[in-house]
Amino acid sequence: MLYGKSFYSPMSNNRPVSFLNGKPEQCLPFIDRGFCYGHGVFETARLWHGECPLWDYHFARLCRGADLLGIEIDRTVFSAYWQAFLAAVPVDGVVKVVITAGEGDRGYRQAGAGNANYVMQWFPLTDNQEVMALRQRLGVSIDLCRYRLPNNPILAGIKHLNRLDQVLASAELDARRFPEGLVLDTGGRIIEGISRNVFLRIGEHWLTPDLARCGVAGVMRRFLLERVFTRLALPVQVVDIPVDRLRDAEEMFMCNSVSGIWPVTAIDRQGSFEIGEQTRKIQRQLAGELACFAA
């Protein structure tokens, strides 16, 4: 593994390399509103040869979420912290950026909260390159979670720190059998995976769930919609997808910005899928655009 100009050994004491506001730090005050109330936003991004391939999209989502939560991101300050961080960590892996509403007084009201806190962490990839490539090639078998996402149009789409929905959904999974789970909303609509968005093909059309009521609007989802499907001239719709439409699906995949595209080969007790030629085309197109996702 290649390293940047780093004085910090990665994962010392089994902890990631971590910065707070541009300086090495492992901890955050208890009075930070991110800890107290989940009053913050985050991004988890692939780091590849010293850069995050979809960084503009990550940063745009970070800004949109922060704005919604009343957190002021100082772009000049952020940029300085980000450069200092990138210079200190290995050039490949996963980076996580958390921006919180800062330290505050007791109570939900933000009055009195100070400046945003900027947390940046580097982690090694959970799966090594070979395992990642295998999953992209062979696909995955997933579970259908019983836990349902509540509808909240205000918070839908953004990646905030209130993630008990995902914690509870993932707690259901038998992790040795299923690396992912499909999650529905309380209305029985397909929304997303636990850490991934979902696309499926029914007849001529690719569909991905509308995330206006709940779910996280993934960066990879956006890239596929705006770039990959477009360049391949494959028709794709953002729509409500009742779970019973699964039986009409001919191809299905999940995606995120860390591990790329995983074809779904089976949903436990629901049926199985072939990995179709269109999924392969989408994977190849993605790999052509962003080399880190080549299988």
Add this chain to the structure above:
Amino acid sequence: MLYGKSFYSPMSNNRPVSFLNGKPEQCLPFIDRGFCYGHGVFETARLWHGECPLWDYHFARLCRGADLLGIEIDRTVFSAYWQAFLAAVPVDGVVKVVITAGEGDRGYRQAGAGNANYVMQWFPLTDNQEVMALRQRLGVSIDLCRYRLPNNPILAGIKHLNRLDQVLASAELDARRFPEGLVLDTGGRIIEGISRNVFLRIGEHWLTPDLARCGVAGVMRRFLLERVFTRLALPVQVVDIPVDRLRDAEEMFMCNSVSGIWPVTAIDRQGSFEIGEQTRKIQRQLAGELACFAA
């Protein structure tokens, strides 16, 4: 103000006296699941002459929430930390206890997470005794929040760390005019205040919202239901309350375990209330049971 056997000056550097796992500490690792995902529960309790008046209720809710979130509370360990903490802080004020799922690997799944982390903090009362007594006597004027609580029967009732609902609702309030806001769910039912539960009287009956779909089931609410209303032989029902029933309400109050009972004298743009004789009886009964809530 009286002090326990303390070596720590309260609110040093404008921060509360804080303990982590039985020892003075101000900070928590970034990899704690409480910070990452809000994977934890908390309680905020009145401290009065060295004790929390409703501690059994607080601890019961803490345990119920932790159990739901897969967090194991070691009662012996907790008790030791709690005693060490109480011995070190002033005997009056507000204490906050947070129990998180502990440090974990990256990812929503809890596998690999260590022991729970126990955070304990002491704060001075936000309002001094005189202001608190004034609010109990004169009542408060509150706002009606536009932000609606999403329905999530799994998480309803417990006091977990995912509190963006309250952060967003409180952000609406004009704090100089309104110390509280009434919050509805997406179905237009009255649920709670931002930091308080709500009771209202219509005709012969007191009503308090059913919290089976959303809301925090307050410790003071429970005490009033189980002890105060019972002893006064006042009929009270836990029911769904559509917001349009407000126009039939003759008395209304909000309550929590820090500031007791606040009569509501007006809801902005919705109407006003007299502070009725029954509200006064309930306040007197509460003060008789728990002296710290005497106005």
